[in-house]
Amino acid sequence: MEGKGVEERRCWGWFWMLMAGIFAVLVAAATLHTILAFVHFRSHKVHDHPSPINRKYALALQVAMRFFDVQKSGKLVNDVVSWRGDSGLSDGSDEGLDLSKGMYDAGDAIKFGFPLAYTGTILSWAILEYGAQMKASNQLRFAQDSLRWITDYLINAHPSEDVLIVQVGDPDLDHNCWRRPEDMIERRPVFQVNTSFPGTEVAAETAAVMAAASLVFRNTDSAYSSSLLFHAQQLFAFADTYKGSYSTSIPQVQKYYNSSGFGDELLWAASWLYLASEDASYLTYVTVYHGQGYGGWGSPGWFSWEDKLPGVQVLLSRVELFSTNLSGVSASANLALQLFRRTAEMTMCGLLPDSPMATTSRTAGGLIWLTEWNSLLQPVASAFLALVYSDYMILSGTPIISCGGRSFEPADLRNFAISQVEYLLGQNPMKMSYLVGYGGNYPLYVHHRGASIPTNATPGCRDGFEWLYSPDPNPNIATGALVGGPFLNDTYIDARNNSMQNEPTTYNTALLVGVLSGLIAASPGPKFFR
Numbered sequence: 430m431e432g433k434g435v436e437e438r439r440c441w442g443w444f445w446m447l448m449a450g451i452f453a454v455l456v457a458a459a460t461l462h463t464i465l466a467f468v469h470f471r472s473h474k475v476h477d478h479p480s481p482i483n484r485k486y487a488l489a490l491q492v493a494m495r496f497f498d499v500q501k502s503g504k505l506v507n508d509v510v511s512w513r514g515d516s517g518l519s520d521g522s523d524e525g526l527d528l529s530k531g532m533y534d535a536g537d538a539i540k541f542g543f544p545l546a547y548t549g550t551i552l553s554w555a556i557l558e559y560g561a562q563m564k565a566s567n568q569l570r571f572a573q574d575s576l577r578w579i580t581d582y583l584i585n586a587h588p589s590e591d592v593l594i595v596q597v598g599d600p601d602l603d604h605n606c607w608r609r610p611e612d613m614i615e616r617r618p619v620f621q622v623n624t625s626f627p628g629t630e631v632a633a634e635t636a637a638v639m640a641a642a643s644l645v646f647r648n649t650d651s652a653y654s655s656s657l658l659f660h661a662q663q664l665f666a667f668a669d670t671y672k673g674s675y676s677t678s679i680p681q682v683q684k685y686y687n688s689s690g691f692g693d694e695l696l697w698a699a700s701w702l703y704l705a706s707e708d709a710s711y712l713t714y715v716t717v718y719h720g721q722g723y724g725g726w727g728s729p730g731w732f733s734w735e736d737k738l739p740g741v742q743v744l745l746s747r748v749e750l751f752s753t754n755l756s757g758v759s760a761s762a763n764l765a766l767q768l769f770r771r772t773a774e775m776t777m778c779g780l781l782p783d784s785p786m787a788t789t790s791r792t793a794g795g796l797i798w799l800t801e802w803n804s805l806l807q808p809v810a811s812a813f814l815a816l817v818y819s820d821y822m823i824l825s826g827t828p829i830i831s832c833g834g835r836s837f838e839p840a841d842l843r844n845f846a847i848s849q850v851e852y853l854l855g856q857n858p859m860k861m862s863y864l865v866g867y868g869g870n871y872p873l874y875v876h877h878r879g880a881s882i883p884t885n886a887t888p889g890c891r892d893g894f895e896w897l898y899s900p901d902p903n904p905n906i907a908t909g910a911l912v913g914g915p916f917l918n919d920t921y922i923d924a925r926n927n928s929m930q931n932e933p934t935t936y937n938t939a940l941l942v943g944v945l946s947g948l949i950a951a952s953p954g955p956k957f958f959r
C-alpha cells in the first residue's frame with residue numbers, strides 16, 4: 430500500500446445508556462434463548478442437499494479467488510496467471526530463512542506481515558464457514574492453496590519462540606522504483622519483533638491465522654495442522670508476555686499499517702485458539718480476564734486489518750449460540766459471552782439500513798462509507814460479518830434481533846450483505862464493477878506495478894515510472910483485485926496514480942471471497958469447526 434489516510438473509527442457512544450438495559454434484559458433473553466435453542470434443536474433438520482448455486486456469485490468468486498495468484502511471491506507452482514513469474518526467491522536468505530513465499534500486499538512488492546496475517550485469518554474463517562459452497566463451485570482447493578501459501582511463509586517467519594519476522598522489503602526503497610516483482614534487484618531487508626522490541630498485535634494476528642488455519646487443515650493434513658497450532662500457541666504466549674506495539678518497536682510501519690492498539694488482536698487470537706484447541710484457558714482469557722478491558726462491549730466498531738473487535742464479537746457469538754455445554758463455564762464468563770453477542774447485535778443494528786440505529790456512514794447509492802482511502806474495505810467487511818451473523822441466527826434458531834424496538838430477521842442481514850456486493854459488482858451510480866475482471870466495465874488503470882508493465886519490458890528502477898504515467902490501460906489484468914473504491918459521492922477516478930481509490934489489497938479480496946462464498950447458496954456453515 431502506498432501510504433494510507435487516517436482510518437476513522439466511529440463509536441456510537443451508546444454504551445452507558447445501553448448497559449443498564451442490556452443487564453435488565455439479559456436474564457430474560459438468556460432464558461428465551463435457551464428455550465428457542467431447545468425448540469430449534471428438536472426441530473432442526475440437517476440440510477443434506479445444499480440449495481442451488483447462484484451462478485452470478487459463483488462466477489464473481491471464481492474471479493476474486495484469482496487475485497491471490499496475482500499477489501504470490503516465490504517459486505510459483507501452478508503458474509495460473511500468465512503474466513506472473515517467480516520473484517522474491519532470496520527473500521530472507523541473509524538471515525538464513527526461506528521467506529520466498531507469502532504475498533505482496535497491494536500494488537507494490539512489500540510483504541507486510543500484519544495485513545497478510547489478517548488476510549489469512551479471513552480466508553480461514555471464510556473456508557470454515559462456507560467451505561461447502563466453495564467446494565460446490567470448485568473453488569475450495571484454490572482457497573486452501575492460497576491460505577497455505579500464506580501460512581507456509583508465516584511458519585518460516587517464526588524461526589524461534591520469541592522472534593517473528595513482520596515485514597520483508599523496505600517501502601522507501603520499493604516505492605522509489607516502479608517495476609515488476611519479477612525484476613526486483615533492490616535490497617530486501619527483513620524486520621523482526623522480539624523480546625526487546627515486541628509487537629503484540631502482529632504476533633497475535635499471526636497466532637490468529639495459524640490457529641484458524643489449523644482448523645482448516647485439521648482433516649486433510651493433520652501434521653501441518655498440529656504444527657500451525659503449535660506456532661499459534663507459542664506466538665500468542667510471546668504476544669501476551671511481551672506487550673508492546675510494533676508501531677513503537679518499528680516506527681517505519683506507522684506510515685503503512687500503523688496499529689492503534691493490541692487488545693483486539695489478543696482477544697481475536699485467543700478466540701481462535703479456543704476454537705482450535707478447545708483449551709478452556711483461552712476462553713477464560715477472552716471472557717473473565719480481558720473481556721471487560723479489551724472487549725469494547727457496547728461500542729460497535731468497524732472490522733478491518735486494524736480493528737478486530739467486531740470480528741471477535743461475532744466469532745464469540747458462535748460460541749455463545751452453539752456451545753452445547755456452557756454449564757461448565759463460570760457465570761462471569763457466560764455473562765461476558767452474552768455481552769460480546771449483544772455488541773455484535775448492535776453492530777448489526779447499525780448496518781441494517783432500515784434500523785432505527787442505522788449508521789449514517791453511507792453513500793446515496795447505499796454503500797457503507799467511512800474513509801476515502803480504500804473505501805470498499807468497510808462495506809465488504811461489514812457484509813461478511815452480517816452474512817455470518819445471519820447464518821448463526823438461522824443455525825441457532827434465533828428468529829430475530831431487536832434494534833431500537835424494531836425486529837429484524839436473518840434475511841434482512843443477508844439482504845444487507847447482498848446490497849453491498851451488488852453495489853461493488855456494478856449496481857452503483859458509476860455502473861462500474863469494482864472487482865477487476867468481473868463484468869464489462871471494471872477499472873483498467875489499477876495501481877499495480879505488475880499489471881501495468883508489459884511482460885516483455887524490463888525497465889530499470891526509475892524508468893519504470895513511464896508505465897505508471899502511461900495513458901494506456903494496464904497491459905495485464907489484475908484479475909480478482911477489489912480496488913480501493915468510490916468517493917462519498919459515489920464517483921470514482923480510474924487513474925493509475927490514484928492509489929487512494931485504485932489500489933487493490935489482499936484483505937479486500939479475502940473479505941469479498943468470504944461474502945461471495947456465503948451468498949452462493951443459502952446453507953449456513955457447520956455448528957462446530959472441529
Ligand SMILES: *[C@@H]1O[C@H](CO)[C@@H](O)[C@H](O)[C@H]1NC(C)=O
Pocket residue numbers: 620621622623624625626678679
Ligand atoms: C530485535 O528487534 C529489533 C527491532 O526490529 C532489532 O533492531 C534488533 O536487532 C532485534 N534484536 C536481535 C537480537 O536481533
Ligand SMILES: *[C@@H]1O[C@H](CO)[C@@H](O)[C@H](O)[C@H]1NC(C)=O
Pocket residue numbers: 676683684687688689690
Ligand atoms: C500510529 O498510531 C499511534 C497510536 O494510535 C499514534 O500515536 C501515531 O500518531 C500513529 N502514527 C501515524 C503516523 O499515524
Ligand SMILES: *[C@@H]1O[C@H](CO)[C@@H](O)[C@H](O)[C@H]1NC(C)=O
Pocket residue numbers: 754756757758
Ligand atoms: C458440562 O461441563 C461440566 C463441567 O466441565 C461437566 O461437569 C458436565 O458433565 C458437562 N455436561 C455435559 C452434558 O457434558
Ligand SMILES: *[C@@H]1O[C@H](CO)[C@@H](O)[C@H](O)[C@H]1NC(C)=O
Pocket residue numbers: 916917918920
Ligand atoms: C466527488 O467527491 C470528490 C472528493 O470529495 C470530489 O473531488 C469530486 O469533485 C466530487 N464529484 C462530484 C461530481 O461531485
Ligand SMILES: *[C@@H]1O[C@H](CO)[C@@H](O)[C@H](O)[C@H]1NC(C)=O
Pocket residue numbers: 924926927928
Ligand atoms: C494523477 O495524474 C493526473 C494527470 O497528470 C493529475 O491531474 C492528478 O492530480 C494525479 N493524481 C494524483 C493522486 O497524483
